[in-house]
Amino acid sequence: MASTAAWAPREIKAAEGGGPEELLRRVDALEGGLTDALTREKALVFRGFGITPDTLDPVLDRLLPNRLAYVHGNSPRTKVGGNVYTSTEYPQEYTISMHNEMSYAHAWPARLAFFCQITPGGGGATPVLDAALWLRSLDAQVRDAFADGVRYVQNLHDGYGLGKSWQDTFETSDRGEVETFLKGAGAEWTWRRDGSLRVESLRPATTVHPVTGTEVWFNQADQWHPAGLGDDTAKELAQILSEDELPQSVTFADGSPIPAEYVLQIRDRGLEHAVDVDWRAGDLLLIDNLLLAHGRRPYTGDRRVLVAMSD
Template identity: 75%
Template sequence: MPNSDDWAPLRIGPEGRGGPEELREVLEDLGPDGLADIFVKEKGLVFRGFDVPADDLDAVLDLVLPRRLAYVHGNSPRTKVGGNVYTSTEYPPEFTISMHNEMSYADAWPARLAFYCQVRPGGGGATPVLDAARWLESLDDEVREAFVGGVRYVQNLHDGFGLGKSWQATFETDRREEVETFLGGTDCTWAWQPDGGIRVESVRPATTRHPVTGAEVWFNQADQWHPAGLGDDTAAALAQILPEDELPQNVTFADGSPIPEAYVAQIRDRGLEHAVDVDWAQGDLLLIDNVLLAHGRRPFTGNRRILVAMSD
Protein backbone atom coordinates (compact mmCIF):
# COMPACT_ATOMS: atom_id res chain seq x y z
CA MET A 1 0.00 0.00 0.00
CA PRO A 2 2.07 2.96 -1.21
CA ASN A 3 1.66 6.08 0.82
CA SER A 4 2.74 9.56 -0.21
CA ASP A 5 1.16 11.46 2.67
CA ASP A 6 2.42 9.50 5.70
CA TRP A 7 -0.88 7.78 6.28
CA ALA A 8 -2.35 4.41 5.37
CA PRO A 9 -5.19 2.29 6.76
CA LEU A 10 -4.24 0.15 9.74
CA ARG A 11 -3.66 -3.46 8.69
CA ILE A 12 -4.72 -6.16 11.14
CA GLY A 13 -3.78 -9.80 10.60
CA PRO A 14 -4.33 -13.06 12.50
CA GLU A 15 -2.15 -14.12 15.37
CA GLY A 16 -3.11 -17.76 14.98
CA ARG A 17 -4.27 -19.81 12.02
CA GLY A 18 -6.65 -17.13 10.80
CA GLY A 19 -10.08 -17.86 9.43
CA PRO A 20 -13.39 -16.09 10.03
CA GLU A 21 -13.66 -17.53 13.55
CA GLU A 22 -10.51 -15.69 14.65
CA LEU A 23 -11.69 -12.48 12.99
CA ARG A 24 -14.98 -12.70 14.86
CA GLU A 25 -13.02 -13.21 18.10
CA VAL A 26 -10.91 -10.12 17.37
CA LEU A 27 -14.00 -8.03 16.72
CA GLU A 28 -15.87 -9.36 19.74
CA ASP A 29 -12.86 -8.59 21.97
CA LEU A 30 -12.77 -5.02 20.68
CA GLY A 31 -16.48 -4.52 21.18
CA PRO A 32 -18.47 -1.63 19.71
CA ASP A 33 -16.70 1.06 21.76
CA GLY A 34 -13.21 -0.22 21.00
CA LEU A 35 -13.97 -0.48 17.30
CA ALA A 36 -15.41 3.05 17.29
CA ASP A 37 -12.24 4.39 18.93
CA ILE A 38 -10.04 2.70 16.32
CA PHE A 39 -12.20 4.06 13.51
CA VAL A 40 -11.74 7.63 14.71
CA LYS A 41 -7.99 7.22 15.25
CA GLU A 42 -7.07 5.20 12.15
CA LYS A 43 -9.86 6.26 9.72
CA GLY A 44 -9.61 2.89 7.93
CA LEU A 45 -8.85 -0.75 8.80
CA VAL A 46 -7.79 -3.63 6.56
CA PHE A 47 -8.35 -7.14 7.90
CA ARG A 48 -6.09 -9.44 5.86
CA GLY A 49 -5.16 -13.07 6.29
CA PHE A 50 -8.44 -14.15 7.86
CA ASP A 51 -9.64 -15.41 4.47
CA VAL A 52 -13.30 -14.74 5.15
CA PRO A 53 -15.48 -16.82 2.78
CA ALA A 54 -18.62 -15.25 1.36
CA ASP A 55 -20.79 -17.60 3.45
CA ASP A 56 -19.39 -16.07 6.66
CA LEU A 57 -19.64 -12.44 5.56
CA ASP A 58 -22.99 -11.72 7.20
CA ALA A 59 -21.77 -12.97 10.59
CA VAL A 60 -18.69 -10.74 10.37
CA LEU A 61 -20.64 -7.71 9.17
CA ASP A 62 -23.07 -8.11 12.05
CA LEU A 63 -20.17 -7.26 14.38
CA VAL A 64 -18.89 -4.20 12.49
CA LEU A 65 -22.06 -2.88 10.82
CA PRO A 66 -24.94 -4.10 12.99
CA ARG A 67 -27.42 -1.67 11.40
CA ARG A 68 -26.78 -2.08 7.69
CA LEU A 69 -28.52 0.44 5.46
CA ALA A 70 -30.28 -0.01 2.15
CA TYR A 71 -28.78 1.91 -0.78
CA VAL A 72 -31.86 4.12 -1.13
CA HIS A 73 -31.21 7.31 -3.14
CA GLY A 74 -27.90 5.87 -4.29
CA ASN A 75 -26.81 7.14 -7.70
CA SER A 76 -24.41 4.44 -8.91
CA PRO A 77 -25.33 1.12 -10.56
CA ARG A 78 -25.16 -1.81 -8.12
CA THR A 79 -26.75 -5.21 -7.58
CA LYS A 80 -28.23 -6.19 -4.22
CA VAL A 81 -26.83 -9.60 -3.23
CA GLY A 82 -27.98 -10.07 0.35
CA GLY A 83 -29.20 -8.34 3.48
CA ASN A 84 -28.31 -4.77 2.51
CA VAL A 85 -25.10 -6.00 0.88
CA TYR A 86 -24.40 -4.78 -2.65
CA THR A 87 -21.86 -5.13 -5.40
CA SER A 88 -19.46 -2.21 -5.70
CA THR A 89 -20.21 0.27 -8.48
CA GLU A 90 -20.66 -1.62 -11.74
CA TYR A 91 -18.80 0.67 -14.14
CA PRO A 92 -16.71 -0.86 -16.94
CA PRO A 93 -13.35 -2.10 -15.63
CA GLU A 94 -11.23 0.20 -17.82
CA PHE A 95 -12.52 3.32 -16.04
CA THR A 96 -11.22 4.97 -12.89
CA ILE A 97 -13.85 5.89 -10.34
CA SER A 98 -12.75 9.16 -8.78
CA MET A 99 -12.63 9.85 -5.07
CA HIS A 100 -15.87 10.44 -3.19
CA ASN A 101 -17.54 10.00 0.19
CA GLU A 102 -20.53 7.72 -0.17
CA MET A 103 -23.81 9.63 -0.67
CA SER A 104 -22.27 12.98 0.28
CA TYR A 105 -24.88 14.55 -2.03
CA ALA A 106 -27.72 13.27 0.17
CA ASP A 107 -29.41 14.66 3.26
CA ALA A 108 -28.08 11.69 5.26
CA TRP A 109 -25.18 9.38 4.52
CA PRO A 110 -23.66 6.21 5.99
CA ALA A 111 -21.13 6.68 8.78
CA ARG A 112 -19.17 3.50 7.97
CA LEU A 113 -18.51 1.40 4.91
CA ALA A 114 -17.29 -2.17 4.61
CA PHE A 115 -15.70 -3.56 1.44
CA TYR A 116 -15.20 -7.30 1.03
CA CYS A 117 -13.13 -8.99 -1.66
CA GLN A 118 -15.07 -11.98 -2.94
CA VAL A 119 -13.07 -12.26 -6.19
CA ARG A 120 -9.60 -10.77 -6.45
CA PRO A 121 -9.05 -8.79 -9.67
CA GLY A 122 -6.73 -10.24 -12.28
CA GLY A 123 -4.72 -7.03 -12.32
CA GLY A 124 -5.14 -3.54 -10.90
CA GLY A 125 -8.48 -2.83 -9.27
CA ALA A 126 -7.19 -1.29 -6.06
CA THR A 127 -9.59 0.70 -3.90
CA PRO A 128 -7.87 4.05 -3.28
CA VAL A 129 -8.76 5.76 0.00
CA LEU A 130 -8.12 9.38 0.82
CA ASP A 131 -8.00 11.48 3.96
CA ALA A 132 -10.84 13.90 3.17
CA ALA A 133 -9.29 16.66 5.32
CA ARG A 134 -6.09 16.31 3.27
CA TRP A 135 -8.21 16.54 0.10
CA LEU A 136 -9.69 19.83 1.29
CA GLU A 137 -6.25 21.19 2.16
CA SER A 138 -4.86 20.22 -1.25
CA LEU A 139 -7.28 22.45 -3.17
CA ASP A 140 -6.37 25.98 -4.19
CA ASP A 141 -7.82 28.79 -2.08
CA GLU A 142 -9.79 29.97 -5.12
CA VAL A 143 -11.56 26.63 -5.41
CA ARG A 144 -12.32 26.28 -1.71
CA GLU A 145 -13.71 29.81 -1.54
CA ALA A 146 -15.88 29.29 -4.62
CA PHE A 147 -17.63 26.37 -2.90
CA VAL A 148 -18.34 28.12 0.40
CA GLY A 149 -21.99 28.58 -0.54
CA GLY A 150 -22.43 24.88 -1.30
CA VAL A 151 -23.64 23.06 -4.41
CA ARG A 152 -26.94 22.29 -6.10
CA TYR A 153 -27.49 18.68 -7.24
CA VAL A 154 -30.04 17.87 -9.93
CA GLN A 155 -31.28 14.35 -10.75
CA ASN A 156 -33.52 13.44 -13.68
CA LEU A 157 -34.64 9.89 -12.96
CA HIS A 158 -36.55 8.10 -15.70
CA ASP A 159 -39.49 5.70 -15.37
CA GLY A 160 -37.66 2.59 -16.55
CA PHE A 161 -36.40 3.58 -20.01
CA GLY A 162 -33.67 6.15 -20.44
CA LEU A 163 -30.14 7.15 -19.49
CA GLY A 164 -28.94 6.62 -15.95
CA LYS A 165 -30.90 4.97 -13.14
CA SER A 166 -34.68 4.83 -12.94
CA TRP A 167 -36.46 6.23 -9.91
CA GLN A 168 -37.58 2.68 -9.10
CA ALA A 169 -33.97 1.46 -8.88
CA THR A 170 -32.80 4.60 -7.07
CA PHE A 171 -35.39 4.38 -4.30
CA GLU A 172 -35.82 0.57 -4.31
CA THR A 173 -39.60 0.80 -4.76
CA ASP A 174 -42.17 1.13 -7.52
CA ARG A 175 -44.59 3.14 -5.36
CA ARG A 176 -44.63 6.89 -5.90
CA GLU A 177 -45.99 7.55 -2.42
CA GLU A 178 -42.95 5.82 -0.87
CA VAL A 179 -40.64 8.03 -2.94
CA GLU A 180 -42.51 11.15 -1.84
CA THR A 181 -42.40 10.08 1.81
CA PHE A 182 -38.66 9.50 1.59
CA LEU A 183 -37.95 12.78 -0.21
CA GLY A 184 -40.21 14.69 2.16
CA GLY A 185 -37.66 14.17 4.93
CA THR A 186 -34.56 15.09 2.94
CA ASP A 187 -34.77 18.88 2.49
CA CYS A 188 -35.04 18.78 -1.29
CA THR A 189 -37.57 19.68 -3.97
CA TRP A 190 -39.01 17.30 -6.55
CA ALA A 191 -41.52 17.17 -9.38
CA TRP A 192 -42.98 14.24 -11.28
CA GLN A 193 -42.53 14.63 -15.03
CA PRO A 194 -45.07 14.04 -17.83
CA ASP A 195 -43.04 11.04 -19.05
CA GLY A 196 -43.31 9.33 -15.64
CA GLY A 197 -39.87 10.31 -14.40
CA ILE A 198 -39.01 12.56 -11.48
CA ARG A 199 -36.72 15.57 -11.14
CA VAL A 200 -35.04 16.05 -7.75
CA GLU A 201 -33.04 19.12 -6.70
CA SER A 202 -31.15 19.70 -3.46
CA VAL A 203 -28.67 22.22 -2.12
CA ARG A 204 -25.94 20.78 0.12
CA PRO A 205 -22.75 22.11 1.74
CA ALA A 206 -19.44 21.37 0.05
CA THR A 207 -17.72 20.43 3.32
CA THR A 208 -18.75 18.91 6.62
CA ARG A 209 -17.20 18.25 10.01
CA HIS A 210 -16.68 14.88 11.60
CA PRO A 211 -19.07 14.45 14.56
CA VAL A 212 -16.30 13.22 16.89
CA THR A 213 -13.03 14.80 15.77
CA GLY A 214 -14.50 18.06 14.44
CA ALA A 215 -12.19 17.83 11.42
CA GLU A 216 -13.47 19.75 8.40
CA VAL A 217 -13.42 17.61 5.26
CA TRP A 218 -14.18 17.98 1.56
CA PHE A 219 -17.58 16.31 1.29
CA ASN A 220 -19.41 16.62 -2.01
CA GLN A 221 -19.57 14.95 -5.40
CA ALA A 222 -19.32 17.99 -7.63
CA ASP A 223 -16.63 16.44 -9.83
CA GLN A 224 -18.60 13.20 -10.31
CA TRP A 225 -21.93 14.90 -11.09
CA HIS A 226 -20.46 17.56 -13.39
CA PRO A 227 -20.47 16.75 -17.15
CA ALA A 228 -16.74 17.57 -17.28
CA GLY A 229 -16.11 14.68 -14.93
CA LEU A 230 -17.31 12.24 -17.60
CA GLY A 231 -14.38 12.94 -19.90
CA ASP A 232 -14.42 14.94 -23.12
CA ASP A 233 -15.73 12.21 -25.42
CA THR A 234 -18.57 11.09 -23.16
CA ALA A 235 -19.61 14.65 -22.30
CA ALA A 236 -19.63 15.61 -25.96
CA ALA A 237 -21.73 12.57 -26.87
CA LEU A 238 -24.27 13.32 -24.14
CA ALA A 239 -24.46 16.96 -25.24
CA GLN A 240 -25.63 15.72 -28.65
CA ILE A 241 -28.46 13.78 -27.00
CA LEU A 242 -29.64 15.94 -24.10
CA PRO A 243 -29.35 19.56 -22.97
CA GLU A 244 -27.32 19.89 -19.78
CA ASP A 245 -30.44 20.56 -17.69
CA GLU A 246 -31.89 17.18 -18.69
CA LEU A 247 -28.86 15.00 -17.97
CA PRO A 248 -29.45 12.10 -15.53
CA GLN A 249 -27.45 14.06 -12.98
CA ASN A 250 -25.86 17.48 -12.93
CA VAL A 251 -24.41 19.95 -10.42
CA THR A 252 -23.97 23.71 -10.15
CA PHE A 253 -23.07 26.14 -7.41
CA ALA A 254 -25.92 26.63 -4.95
CA ASP A 255 -27.17 29.73 -6.76
CA GLY A 256 -27.41 27.85 -10.06
CA SER A 257 -24.27 29.34 -11.60
CA PRO A 258 -21.99 26.93 -13.46
CA ILE A 259 -18.96 25.30 -11.87
CA PRO A 260 -15.88 25.89 -14.05
CA GLU A 261 -14.45 22.78 -15.69
CA ALA A 262 -10.99 23.68 -14.36
CA TYR A 263 -12.30 23.42 -10.79
CA VAL A 264 -13.78 20.01 -11.56
CA ALA A 265 -10.46 18.77 -12.96
CA GLN A 266 -8.52 20.05 -9.96
CA ILE A 267 -10.88 18.42 -7.45
CA ARG A 268 -10.74 15.08 -9.28
CA ASP A 269 -6.98 15.09 -9.90
CA ARG A 270 -5.88 16.26 -6.45
CA GLY A 271 -8.07 13.61 -4.87
CA LEU A 272 -6.55 10.80 -6.89
CA GLU A 273 -3.05 12.21 -6.41
CA HIS A 274 -3.21 12.03 -2.60
CA ALA A 275 -5.08 8.73 -2.35
CA VAL A 276 -3.54 5.54 -0.93
CA ASP A 277 -4.21 2.34 -2.86
CA VAL A 278 -5.55 -0.69 -1.01
CA ASP A 279 -4.74 -3.70 -3.21
CA TRP A 280 -7.00 -6.70 -2.77
CA ALA A 281 -6.40 -10.27 -1.64
CA GLN A 282 -9.18 -12.83 -1.58
CA GLY A 283 -11.22 -12.62 1.63
CA ASP A 284 -9.95 -9.16 2.63
CA LEU A 285 -12.22 -6.82 4.57
CA LEU A 286 -11.72 -3.03 4.44
CA LEU A 287 -13.61 -0.80 6.88
CA ILE A 288 -13.62 2.98 6.55
CA ASP A 289 -15.11 6.00 8.25
CA ASN A 290 -17.18 7.53 5.45
CA VAL A 291 -16.64 11.13 6.61
CA LEU A 292 -12.91 10.95 7.34
CA LEU A 293 -12.11 8.96 4.20
CA ALA A 294 -13.12 9.17 0.56
CA HIS A 295 -12.75 6.16 -1.72
CA GLY A 296 -12.68 5.28 -5.42
CA ARG A 297 -11.59 2.51 -7.79
CA ARG A 298 -8.60 1.93 -10.05
CA PRO A 299 -9.05 0.24 -13.46
CA PHE A 300 -8.69 -3.53 -13.51
CA THR A 301 -8.58 -6.69 -15.57
CA GLY A 302 -10.18 -10.01 -14.76
CA ASN A 303 -13.29 -10.75 -12.73
CA ARG A 304 -13.03 -8.37 -9.78
CA ARG A 305 -15.96 -8.67 -7.34
CA ILE A 306 -16.04 -6.40 -4.31
CA LEU A 307 -19.10 -6.35 -2.08
CA VAL A 308 -20.12 -3.27 -0.08
CA ALA A 309 -22.24 -2.67 3.00
CA MET A 310 -23.08 0.60 4.75
CA SER A 311 -24.09 1.53 8.28
CA ASP A 312 -25.27 4.52 10.28
Protein backbone atom coordinates in the same frame (compact mmCIF):
# COMPACT_ATOMS: atom_id res chain seq x y z
CA MET B 1 0.16 8.32 -8.96
CA ALA B 2 1.95 7.17 -5.84
CA SER B 3 1.07 9.09 -2.70
CA THR B 4 3.64 10.66 -0.42
CA ALA B 5 1.19 10.81 2.48
CA ALA B 6 2.41 9.31 5.75
CA TRP B 7 -1.02 7.97 6.64
CA ALA B 8 -2.10 4.46 5.63
CA PRO B 9 -4.93 2.17 6.77
CA ARG B 10 -4.16 -0.08 9.71
CA GLU B 11 -3.77 -3.70 8.61
CA ILE B 12 -4.88 -6.54 10.87
CA LYS B 13 -3.60 -9.92 9.70
CA ALA B 14 -4.84 -13.32 10.79
CA ALA B 15 -2.65 -15.76 12.65
CA GLU B 16 -1.93 -18.95 10.76
CA GLY B 17 -5.15 -20.92 10.45
CA GLY B 18 -7.28 -18.05 11.80
CA GLY B 19 -10.81 -17.70 10.46
CA PRO B 20 -13.78 -15.34 10.73
CA GLU B 21 -14.18 -16.13 14.43
CA GLU B 22 -10.64 -14.89 15.05
CA LEU B 23 -11.49 -11.70 13.18
CA LEU B 24 -14.38 -11.08 15.57
CA ARG B 25 -12.11 -11.71 18.56
CA ARG B 26 -9.55 -9.26 17.17
CA VAL B 27 -12.25 -6.65 16.72
CA ASP B 28 -13.38 -7.12 20.33
CA ALA B 29 -9.77 -6.65 21.47
CA LEU B 30 -9.27 -3.29 19.73
CA GLU B 31 -8.16 -0.57 22.11
CA GLY B 32 -11.17 1.55 23.07
CA GLY B 33 -13.50 -0.65 21.04
CA LEU B 34 -14.27 -0.68 17.34
CA THR B 35 -15.79 2.80 17.13
CA ASP B 36 -12.83 4.48 18.81
CA ALA B 37 -10.36 2.46 16.76
CA LEU B 38 -12.04 3.35 13.48
CA THR B 39 -12.15 7.05 14.37
CA ARG B 40 -8.48 6.91 15.34
CA GLU B 41 -7.24 4.86 12.36
CA LYS B 42 -9.78 6.05 9.72
CA ALA B 43 -9.63 2.60 8.06
CA LEU B 44 -9.01 -1.01 9.08
CA VAL B 45 -7.99 -3.73 6.62
CA PHE B 46 -8.54 -7.35 7.65
CA ARG B 47 -6.43 -9.87 5.73
CA GLY B 48 -6.09 -13.64 5.80
CA PHE B 49 -9.20 -14.47 7.83
CA GLY B 50 -10.71 -16.65 5.10
CA ILE B 51 -13.98 -14.76 4.83
CA THR B 52 -16.34 -16.09 2.17
CA PRO B 53 -19.83 -15.02 1.07
CA ASP B 54 -21.19 -17.75 3.36
CA THR B 55 -19.39 -16.39 6.44
CA LEU B 56 -19.72 -12.70 5.59
CA ASP B 57 -23.01 -11.93 7.36
CA PRO B 58 -21.83 -12.54 10.97
CA VAL B 59 -18.78 -10.39 10.32
CA LEU B 60 -20.84 -7.56 8.87
CA ASP B 61 -23.31 -7.84 11.75
CA ARG B 62 -20.42 -7.04 14.11
CA LEU B 63 -18.78 -4.33 12.00
CA LEU B 64 -21.99 -2.68 10.79
CA PRO B 65 -24.62 -3.06 13.53
CA ASN B 66 -27.35 -1.33 11.51
CA ARG B 67 -26.91 -2.15 7.83
CA LEU B 68 -28.56 0.40 5.58
CA ALA B 69 -30.33 0.05 2.25
CA TYR B 70 -28.87 2.01 -0.68
CA VAL B 71 -31.94 4.25 -0.99
CA HIS B 72 -31.38 7.41 -3.07
CA GLY B 73 -28.03 6.02 -4.21
CA ASN B 74 -26.93 7.21 -7.64
CA SER B 75 -24.45 4.45 -8.55
CA PRO B 76 -25.46 1.35 -10.53
CA ARG B 77 -25.35 -1.61 -8.13
CA THR B 78 -26.96 -5.01 -7.67
CA LYS B 79 -28.38 -6.07 -4.32
CA VAL B 80 -26.97 -9.51 -3.44
CA GLY B 81 -28.11 -10.03 0.15
CA GLY B 82 -29.35 -8.33 3.29
CA ASN B 83 -28.39 -4.75 2.41
CA VAL B 84 -25.23 -6.00 0.72
CA TYR B 85 -24.53 -4.71 -2.78
CA THR B 86 -22.01 -5.03 -5.55
CA SER B 87 -19.58 -2.14 -5.66
CA THR B 88 -20.27 0.38 -8.42
CA GLU B 89 -20.84 -1.42 -11.71
CA TYR B 90 -18.75 0.84 -13.91
CA PRO B 91 -16.63 -0.34 -16.89
CA GLN B 92 -13.44 -1.91 -15.57
CA GLU B 93 -11.11 0.11 -17.78
CA TYR B 94 -12.08 3.38 -16.06
CA THR B 95 -11.05 4.96 -12.78
CA ILE B 96 -13.78 5.81 -10.30
CA SER B 97 -12.73 9.12 -8.75
CA MET B 98 -12.65 9.81 -5.04
CA HIS B 99 -15.89 10.37 -3.17
CA ASN B 100 -17.55 9.94 0.23
CA GLU B 101 -20.53 7.64 -0.09
CA MET B 102 -23.82 9.51 -0.58
CA SER B 103 -22.36 12.89 0.33
CA TYR B 104 -24.99 14.34 -2.03
CA ALA B 105 -27.82 13.04 0.20
CA HIS B 106 -29.41 14.52 3.31
CA ALA B 107 -28.18 11.51 5.32
CA TRP B 108 -25.22 9.31 4.65
CA PRO B 109 -23.63 6.17 6.11
CA ALA B 110 -21.03 6.62 8.84
CA ARG B 111 -19.20 3.39 7.97
CA LEU B 112 -18.57 1.35 4.85
CA ALA B 113 -17.32 -2.22 4.60
CA PHE B 114 -15.85 -3.63 1.38
CA PHE B 115 -15.39 -7.38 0.94
CA CYS B 116 -13.32 -8.91 -1.86
CA GLN B 117 -15.00 -12.04 -3.17
CA ILE B 118 -12.88 -12.41 -6.35
CA THR B 119 -9.29 -11.18 -6.62
CA PRO B 120 -8.79 -8.75 -9.52
CA GLY B 121 -6.82 -10.11 -12.46
CA GLY B 122 -4.69 -6.99 -12.33
CA GLY B 123 -5.09 -3.54 -10.80
CA GLY B 124 -8.48 -2.87 -9.22
CA ALA B 125 -7.26 -1.38 -5.95
CA THR B 126 -9.63 0.68 -3.82
CA PRO B 127 -7.87 4.02 -3.23
CA VAL B 128 -8.75 5.77 0.04
CA LEU B 129 -8.16 9.43 0.79
CA ASP B 130 -8.02 11.53 3.92
CA ALA B 131 -10.91 13.93 3.23
CA ALA B 132 -9.34 16.68 5.39
CA LEU B 133 -6.16 16.42 3.30
CA TRP B 134 -8.31 16.63 0.16
CA LEU B 135 -9.84 19.87 1.42
CA ARG B 136 -6.42 21.33 2.27
CA SER B 137 -5.00 20.34 -1.12
CA LEU B 138 -7.46 22.52 -3.05
CA ASP B 139 -6.64 26.09 -4.04
CA ALA B 140 -8.21 28.71 -1.78
CA GLN B 141 -10.11 30.08 -4.77
CA VAL B 142 -11.82 26.71 -5.27
CA ARG B 143 -12.62 26.22 -1.59
CA ASP B 144 -14.09 29.72 -1.35
CA ALA B 145 -16.23 29.22 -4.46
CA PHE B 146 -17.98 26.26 -2.80
CA ALA B 147 -18.63 28.05 0.50
CA ASP B 148 -22.40 28.18 -0.04
CA GLY B 149 -22.65 24.53 -1.07
CA VAL B 150 -23.79 22.79 -4.23
CA ARG B 151 -27.08 22.00 -5.95
CA TYR B 152 -27.50 18.42 -7.25
CA VAL B 153 -29.99 17.66 -10.02
CA GLN B 154 -31.25 14.17 -10.89
CA ASN B 155 -33.42 13.20 -13.87
CA LEU B 156 -34.66 9.70 -13.05
CA HIS B 157 -36.50 7.84 -15.80
CA ASP B 158 -39.56 5.62 -15.39
CA GLY B 159 -37.89 2.38 -16.48
CA TYR B 160 -36.27 3.18 -19.83
CA GLY B 161 -33.54 5.72 -20.46
CA LEU B 162 -30.04 6.79 -19.48
CA GLY B 163 -28.99 6.50 -15.87
CA LYS B 164 -31.11 4.99 -13.10
CA SER B 165 -34.87 4.82 -12.82
CA TRP B 166 -36.61 6.37 -9.85
CA GLN B 167 -37.82 2.88 -8.90
CA ASP B 168 -34.24 1.56 -8.65
CA THR B 169 -32.99 4.71 -6.95
CA PHE B 170 -35.55 4.58 -4.13
CA GLU B 171 -36.08 0.78 -4.09
CA THR B 172 -39.85 1.19 -4.46
CA SER B 173 -42.49 1.66 -7.16
CA ASP B 174 -44.76 3.65 -4.82
CA ARG B 175 -44.73 7.36 -5.66
CA GLY B 176 -46.07 8.21 -2.23
CA GLU B 177 -43.09 6.55 -0.54
CA VAL B 178 -40.73 8.47 -2.80
CA GLU B 179 -42.41 11.79 -2.00
CA THR B 180 -42.32 11.07 1.73
CA PHE B 181 -38.59 10.35 1.48
CA LEU B 182 -37.87 13.48 -0.57
CA LYS B 183 -39.91 15.69 1.75
CA GLY B 184 -37.89 14.41 4.69
CA ALA B 185 -34.70 15.04 2.73
CA GLY B 186 -35.59 18.66 2.09
CA ALA B 187 -35.44 18.11 -1.67
CA GLU B 188 -37.54 19.66 -4.43
CA TRP B 189 -39.12 17.36 -7.00
CA THR B 190 -41.30 17.30 -10.09
CA TRP B 191 -43.10 14.35 -11.70
CA ARG B 192 -43.12 14.67 -15.49
CA ARG B 193 -45.68 13.56 -18.04
CA ASP B 194 -43.50 10.66 -19.22
CA GLY B 195 -43.38 9.28 -15.65
CA SER B 196 -39.85 10.46 -14.95
CA LEU B 197 -38.85 12.32 -11.81
CA ARG B 198 -36.66 15.43 -11.47
CA VAL B 199 -35.05 16.00 -8.06
CA GLU B 200 -33.04 19.02 -6.89
CA SER B 201 -31.13 19.02 -3.60
CA LEU B 202 -29.07 21.78 -1.99
CA ARG B 203 -26.21 20.38 0.09
CA PRO B 204 -23.06 21.69 1.80
CA ALA B 205 -19.66 21.18 0.17
CA THR B 206 -17.90 20.32 3.44
CA THR B 207 -18.91 18.80 6.75
CA VAL B 208 -17.42 18.32 10.21
CA HIS B 209 -16.75 14.93 11.76
CA PRO B 210 -18.97 14.58 14.87
CA VAL B 211 -16.18 13.15 17.05
CA THR B 212 -12.92 14.69 15.86
CA GLY B 213 -14.34 18.07 14.81
CA THR B 214 -12.29 17.83 11.61
CA GLU B 215 -13.63 19.70 8.59
CA VAL B 216 -13.57 17.55 5.46
CA TRP B 217 -14.31 17.94 1.76
CA PHE B 218 -17.67 16.20 1.43
CA ASN B 219 -19.46 16.49 -1.89
CA GLN B 220 -19.55 14.81 -5.28
CA ALA B 221 -19.44 17.86 -7.53
CA ASP B 222 -16.68 16.38 -9.68
CA GLN B 223 -18.58 13.12 -10.23
CA TRP B 224 -21.88 14.85 -11.09
CA HIS B 225 -20.32 17.44 -13.42
CA PRO B 226 -19.91 16.60 -17.15
CA ALA B 227 -16.24 17.67 -17.02
CA GLY B 228 -15.56 14.89 -14.53
CA LEU B 229 -16.65 12.26 -17.05
CA GLY B 230 -13.75 12.89 -19.42
CA ASP B 231 -13.81 14.78 -22.70
CA ASP B 232 -15.05 11.94 -24.93
CA THR B 233 -17.93 10.89 -22.68
CA ALA B 234 -18.99 14.48 -22.06
CA LYS B 235 -19.03 15.21 -25.80
CA GLU B 236 -21.10 12.10 -26.53
CA LEU B 237 -23.67 13.02 -23.87
CA ALA B 238 -23.83 16.61 -25.13
CA GLN B 239 -24.82 15.29 -28.56
CA ILE B 240 -27.74 13.36 -27.04
CA LEU B 241 -28.97 15.56 -24.17
CA SER B 242 -28.82 19.15 -23.02
CA GLU B 243 -27.08 19.71 -19.68
CA ASP B 244 -30.49 20.21 -18.05
CA GLU B 245 -31.58 16.74 -19.23
CA LEU B 246 -28.55 14.75 -18.03
CA PRO B 247 -29.28 11.90 -15.60
CA GLN B 248 -27.35 13.87 -13.01
CA SER B 249 -25.69 17.27 -12.91
CA VAL B 250 -24.48 19.84 -10.39
CA THR B 251 -24.18 23.62 -10.02
CA PHE B 252 -23.18 26.04 -7.32
CA ALA B 253 -25.89 26.62 -4.71
CA ASP B 254 -27.31 29.63 -6.60
CA GLY B 255 -27.63 27.65 -9.83
CA SER B 256 -24.57 29.18 -11.51
CA PRO B 257 -22.24 26.80 -13.40
CA ILE B 258 -19.17 25.27 -11.78
CA PRO B 259 -16.09 25.91 -13.97
CA ALA B 260 -14.64 22.77 -15.54
CA GLU B 261 -11.15 23.65 -14.28
CA TYR B 262 -12.42 23.56 -10.68
CA VAL B 263 -13.90 20.13 -11.27
CA LEU B 264 -10.69 18.76 -12.76
CA GLN B 265 -8.61 20.14 -9.88
CA ILE B 266 -10.91 18.49 -7.33
CA ARG B 267 -10.82 15.15 -9.16
CA ASP B 268 -7.09 15.10 -9.86
CA ARG B 269 -5.86 16.22 -6.46
CA GLY B 270 -8.07 13.66 -4.80
CA LEU B 271 -6.57 10.85 -6.84
CA GLU B 272 -3.05 12.25 -6.36
CA HIS B 273 -3.23 12.03 -2.56
CA ALA B 274 -5.03 8.69 -2.34
CA VAL B 275 -3.53 5.52 -0.85
CA ASP B 276 -4.28 2.25 -2.65
CA VAL B 277 -5.71 -0.78 -0.85
CA ASP B 278 -4.96 -3.85 -2.98
CA TRP B 279 -7.25 -6.87 -2.90
CA ARG B 280 -7.04 -10.61 -2.44
CA ALA B 281 -10.14 -12.77 -2.07
CA GLY B 282 -11.30 -12.80 1.55
CA ASP B 283 -9.94 -9.34 2.41
CA LEU B 284 -12.23 -6.85 4.11
CA LEU B 285 -11.84 -3.06 4.38
CA LEU B 286 -13.76 -0.97 6.93
CA ILE B 287 -13.69 2.83 6.63
CA ASP B 288 -15.08 5.91 8.35
CA ASN B 289 -17.13 7.47 5.53
CA LEU B 290 -16.63 11.05 6.73
CA LEU B 291 -12.90 10.89 7.38
CA LEU B 292 -12.10 8.98 4.17
CA ALA B 293 -13.15 9.16 0.55
CA HIS B 294 -12.75 6.14 -1.69
CA GLY B 295 -12.67 5.22 -5.38
CA ARG B 296 -11.56 2.42 -7.72
CA ARG B 297 -8.54 1.87 -9.93
CA PRO B 298 -8.99 0.28 -13.38
CA TYR B 299 -8.51 -3.48 -13.56
CA THR B 300 -8.17 -6.44 -15.88
CA GLY B 301 -9.71 -9.89 -15.63
CA ASP B 302 -12.29 -10.62 -12.96
CA ARG B 303 -13.00 -8.58 -9.84
CA ARG B 304 -15.89 -8.78 -7.40
CA VAL B 305 -16.05 -6.51 -4.39
CA LEU B 306 -19.20 -6.26 -2.27
CA VAL B 307 -20.12 -3.27 -0.12
CA ALA B 308 -22.37 -2.66 2.86
CA MET B 309 -22.93 0.45 4.95
CA SER B 310 -24.29 1.52 8.33
CA ASP B 311 -25.14 4.64 10.30
